[in-house]
Amino acid sequence: MPTPLVVSDVAKSFTMHLRDGIKLPVIASVSFSIKAGECTVLGGPSGAGKSSILKMLYGNYAVDEGQIIVMHDDGLIDLATASPRTVLAIRRQMIGYVSQFLRTVPRVSALDVVAEPLVERSEDRESARGKARALLAQLNLPEKLWALPPATFSGGEQQRVNIARGFITEHPILLLDEPTASLDARNRDVVIELIAAKKAAGVALLGIFHDHDVREAVADRIIDVTAFAPGKIAA
Numbered sequence: 001m002p003t004p005l006v007v008s009d010v011a012k013s014f015t016m017h018l019r020d021g022i023k024l025p026v027i028a029s030v031s032f033s034i035k036a037g038e039c040t041v042l043g044g045p046s047g048a049g050k051s052s053i054l055k056m057l058y059g060n061y062a063v064d065e066g067q068i069i070v071m072h073d074d075g076l077i078d079l080a081t082a083s084p085r086t087v088l089a090i091r092r093q094m095i096g097y098v099s100q101f102l103r104t105v106p107r108v109s110a111l112d113v114v115a116e117p118l119v120e121r122s123e124d125r126e127s128a129r130g131k132a133r134a135l136l137a138q139l140n141l142p143e144k145l146w147a148l149p150p151a152t153f154s155g156g157e158q159q160r161v162n163i164a165r166g167f168i169t170e171h172p173i174l175l176l177d178e179p180t181a182s183l184d185a186r187n188r189d190v191v192i193e194l195i196a197a198k199k200a201a202g203v204a205l206l207g208i209f210h211d212h213d214v215r216e217a218v219a220d221r222i223i224d225v226t227a228f229a230p231g232k233i234a235a
């Protein structure tokens with residue numbers, strides 16, 4: 001599966017319904033593919049549309065035009081027009097997503113927040129917790145926090161729980177939205193190691209990294225999103 005995801009001529013604008021329906025075009029003619037075993041990075045200044053692209057690829061934002069072709073169940077599916085049920089199946093099997101912030105669930109321990117994606121995929125709970133412990137230890141989350149719900153954790157602690165939760169599965173495609181934004185240098189290095197391990201396992205990664213050193217360490221290719229500014233003729 002060398003190219004599990006191809007984006008073709010995608011455009012996105014936002015309609016501001018509370019502002020007389022003003023239409024805000026964000027990106028147009030977005031075309032690229034990502035490859036197994038590589039980390040592709042979306043680059044460009046703030047507001048260029050990087051997060052919007054990731055959110056369309058995960059099915060969180062609707063797509064105005066174009067196709068997002070994903071390998072799924074030995075066939076090809078256009079995520080841009082797929083039914084919500086198919087989008088959920090693709091998320092379960094094909095596409096993982098690490099957002100910038102953890103959505104905390106009351107009363108669920110950090111360990112179970114991390115183990116949950118595996119348990120949902122029918123993995124035995126104890127085996128899932130074993131993998132969760134290994135990841136939380138690798139990410140230097142103090143063991144005394146593992147049994148606590150992450151709601152009261154610091155920003156960096158919550159981000160590490162979120163990273164562990166995103167990296168615990170074996171999705172062939174992994175989307176990363178600034179996974180290192182709140183981390184110190186030591187834990188940024190751990191994330192660089194985790195990304196290298198995913199690449200070695202043949203995962204196709206697509207990420208946004210504002211930290212220059214992290215970007216340099218992980219990127220096989222940088223796509224400049226300003227090339228997709230609306231009104232710009234794609235090269």
Ligand SMILES: Nc1ncnc2c1ncn2[C@@H]1O[C@H](COP(=O)(O)OP(=O)(O)OP(=O)(O)O)[C@@H](O)[C@H]1O
Nearest residue numbers: 014015024026044045046047048049050051052053
């Ligand atoms: N849900 C939304 N509703 C309205 N406008 C939006 C929405 N999401 C994004 N935008 C607008 O789309 C443009 C691109 O935003 P996006 O978050 O994709 O940029 P970005 O390149 O990821 O920026 P940053 O690096 O600052 O995170 C911005 O002008 C933003 O205001």
